Amino acid sequence: xxxxxxxxxxxxxxxxxxxxxxxxxxxxxxxxxxxxxxxxxxxxxxxxxxxxxxxxxxxxxxxxxxxxxxxxxxxxxxxxxxxxxxxxxxxxxxxxxxxxxxxxxxxxxxxxxxxxxxxxxxxxxxxxxxxxxxxxxxxxxxxxxxxxxxxxxxxxxxxxxxxxxxxxxxxxxxxxxxxxxxxxxxxxxxxxxxxxxxxxxxxxxxxxxxxxxxxxxxxxxxxxxxxxxxxxxxxxxxxxxxxxxxxxxxxxxxxxxxxxxxxxxxxxxxxxxxxxxxxxxxxxxxxxxxxxxxxxxxxxxxxxxxxxxxxxxxxxxxxxxxxxxxxxxxxxxxxxxxxxxxxxxxxxxxxxxxxxxxxxxxxxxxxxxxxxxxxxxxxxxxxxxxxxxxx
Numbered sequence: 313x314x315x316x317x318x319x320x321x322x323x324x325x326x327x328x329x330x331x332x333x334x335x336x337x338x339x340x341x342x343x344x345x346x347x348x349x350x351x352x353x354x355x356x357x358x359x360x361x362x363x364x365x366x367x368x369x370x371x372x373x374x375x376x377x378x379x380x381x382x383x384x385x386x387x388x389x390x391x392x393x394x395x396x397x398x399x400x401x402x403x404x405x406x407x408x409x410x411x412x413x414x415x416x417x418x419x420x421x422x423x424x425x426x427x428x429x430x431x432x433x434x435x436x437x438x439x440x441x442x443x444x445x446x447x448x449x450x451x452x453x454x455x456x457x458x459x460x461x462x463x464x465x466x467x468x469x470x471x472x473x474x475x476x477x478x479x480x481x482x483x484x485x486x487x488x489x490x491x492x493x494x495x496x497x498x499x500x501x502x503x504x505x506x507x508x509x510x511x512x513x514x515x516x517x518x519x520x521x522x523x524x525x526x527x528x529x530x531x532x533x534x535x536x537x538x539x540x541x542x543x544x545x546x547x548x549x550x551x552x553x554x555x556x557x558x559x560x561x562x563x564x565x566x567x568x569x570x571x572x573x574x575x576x577x578x579x580x581x582x583x584x585x586x587x588x589x590x591x592x593x594x595x596x597x598x599x600x601x602x603x604x605x606x607x608x609x610x611x612x613x614x615x616x617x618x619x620x621x622x623x624x625x626x627x628x629x630x631x632x633x634x635x636x637x638x639x640x641x642x643x644x645x646x647x648x649x650x651x652x653x654x655x656x657x658x659x660x661x662x663x664x665x666x667x668x669x670x671x672x673x674x675x676x677x678x679x680x681x682x683x684x685x686x687x688x689x690x691x692x693x694x695x696x697x698x699x700x701x702x703x
Contacts, residue, residue, distance in 0.1 A: 324697040327361070330430075331692040334422030336474035336620040336659070337379045340696065341426050344387035344399070353703050355410050358383050360702035362403040369405060373696060379619055381405050382419050388432050394445035394452050395433045398423045402579060404614055411579050413568075414524050415446045415492070417623015421482050421686035424455035425464035429690060435462045449492040449524070456483040466689050473660025474620040479687030486627045487682045489523045493580070497522060498675040499566035503637035507561050509554060518638040519562050522631035522682065524624040525581040527562040528639045529555070531610070538587025538608040541595055541658050542617035545585075545610060555583045555612050577615035582625050585610040586643045595619070595658045605656030606647040607633070607640065621657040626664050627682055629655060634668035635677050651681065 330341040340361060348354040359365075362381050363372020374381040383401040391397075400419060403410045424442035427433045433442055440459045445452050458465040458480045468480035490497045499521050508514050518528040531538035534551060545551060560572035562581050569575050586609050589602040611618040611625045618625070630653045632640035641648060655662045667681040 323700050325357075325700055325702070326695045326697060327357070328694070329361075329696045330426060330690060331373065332422040332426060332688060332690050333475070334420065334688045335418030335472065335623055335686040337382055337416060337418035338375065338691070339382035339384045339416075339419045339422065340373060341384045341386060341422070343430070344385050344397070347385060348703070356702050357698055358401055359403050359408070359410050360698045361696050364403045364410070365406055365408045367406050374403065374405065376405060377619065378402070378405060378614060378616055379418075382416055384419050384423060384426070386423060386426060386430075386432065389445050391445055394443045396423065396427045396442065397445050397447055399447045402614070412448055414580050414582075415448045415451075415624050417484070417486075417523060417625070417627060417684070418686065420444065420446070420453065420623060421455065421484055422688035424457045424482065425688050425690065428457060428459060428464045435459045449489070451489040451492050451523075453489055454485040456485075458482075464688075468687070470685055470687050472685065472687055473657070473662055475687060479689060482686045482688055483683060484623070484686055485683040486523045486624075487679055489627070489682075490631070490679070491521050492523055493525050493568065494521045494566050496675065497631065497677060498635065499525065501675055503635055503674045504639065505565070507558055509557055511554075515558060516639065517558060517562060518632060518635070518640060519566060519581065520628055520632040520635065520638065520640075521566070523627035525566065525568070526584050526625060526628040526632070527559055527581045528584050528586055528629075528632055529558060530639050530643070531585040531587040531608070534585070536585060536587075537590075538585065538610070539590060539592035540610065542610075542619055545612065545617040552577070552612070552615050556615060559583050579613045582622065582628070583612040584625060584629055585612070586629075586640050588643050588645065589647075589656065592656065594660055598660075600656050600661060604654065605661050606654045607643045608656040610658065617658075620659040621655055621662050623684060623686065626655055626662055626684060629653070630664045630666035631677075631679065631682060634666060634679075636670075636674045638674070
């Protein structure tokens with residue numbers, strides 16, 4: 313089915329799209345030519361397609377969670393160092409908001425399969441390498457996809473925590489994404505900063521920018537054990553407000569916001585609560601053993617705790633784990649000597665590749681490898697109908 317983009321059918325607009333799972337998230341994928349140019353009309357269309365704002369997103373294709381309220385807009389790239397341009401959009405669920413200020417690593421893993429299946433890049437067997445320019449951050453990362461008969465493979469033996477079964481492995485390389493938003497691995501130049509909260513508490517944080525900027529917080533400094541699950545964190549409104557204040561103030565400190573008071577429960581920097589390894593029960597009530605992870609992490613953005621771990625957040629966490637003196641490095645301890653990082657998150661354990669090259673100072677740390685394995689799958693292709701008054 314190839315409906316005319318933005319054609320008018322009675323009282324609704326028809327827009328072709330593909331629903332894809334990438335890692336532990338889902339998104340609507342659009343060709344850039346099929347949606348309005350950047351601006352209010354695009355925002356209204358995308359939010360209406362998702363059903364935002366509504367806690368259930370009942371009148372759209374969103375799944376009532378941030379991890380299923382995502383959008384990817386793709387086109388062939390004109391850059392000599394990239395094959396496709398990819399714009400990521402995060403539609404809030406309850407609030408009338410949509411943001412473009414970050415990338416999503418999980419959805420990133422579905423970009424190359426989409427580009428291959430849609431004929432935007434040439435399919436090369438058995439593996440097609442796709443260079444992806446993320447317009448949100450201006451960085452280029454590489455995706456290696458298994459291909460058969462001109463299409464991205466789906467079947468395989470790669471398993472990732474949070475996704476049932478197995479799939480074809482997709483290798484994601486984020487080595488060249490240091491300083492994605494700020495231009496520096498340590499935007500403040502320090503491995504640890506102190507942020508004063510309005511209630512008088514002074515909280516140590518590590519602000520790191522690799523793939524996406526994150527503010528890392530020791531779980532214990534906020535009175536947590538590090539084993540809490542998303543419902544526990546989300547139900548504590550005082551905790552969510554404190555985390556949001558830390559995010560806003562860290563964002564102001566690194567130049568994302570002019571005044572921290574102007575943003576409430578922001579998306580960036582991602583907040584990651586970290587703690588040393590310990591046994592804990594995951595969302596499915598299975599026991600994650602301390603011996604099977606290198607640290608515990610809980611990621612918070614837009615006022616909600618992620619159901620698992622964001623792909624870009626995992627990359628930044630891995631990079632931070634190798635920065636001497638950072639809170640993440642302290643949580644990992646002597647387990648930082650390997651070439652992988654095993655992140656214990658609410659749905660299990662995520663293993664990422666990280667090989668650091670120490671520098672003269674912590675801010676000079678560089679990486680020979682920074683990447684992860686993901687799987688992705690096309691779920692549906694067709695037309696999304698959006699009420700005409702959305703534009």
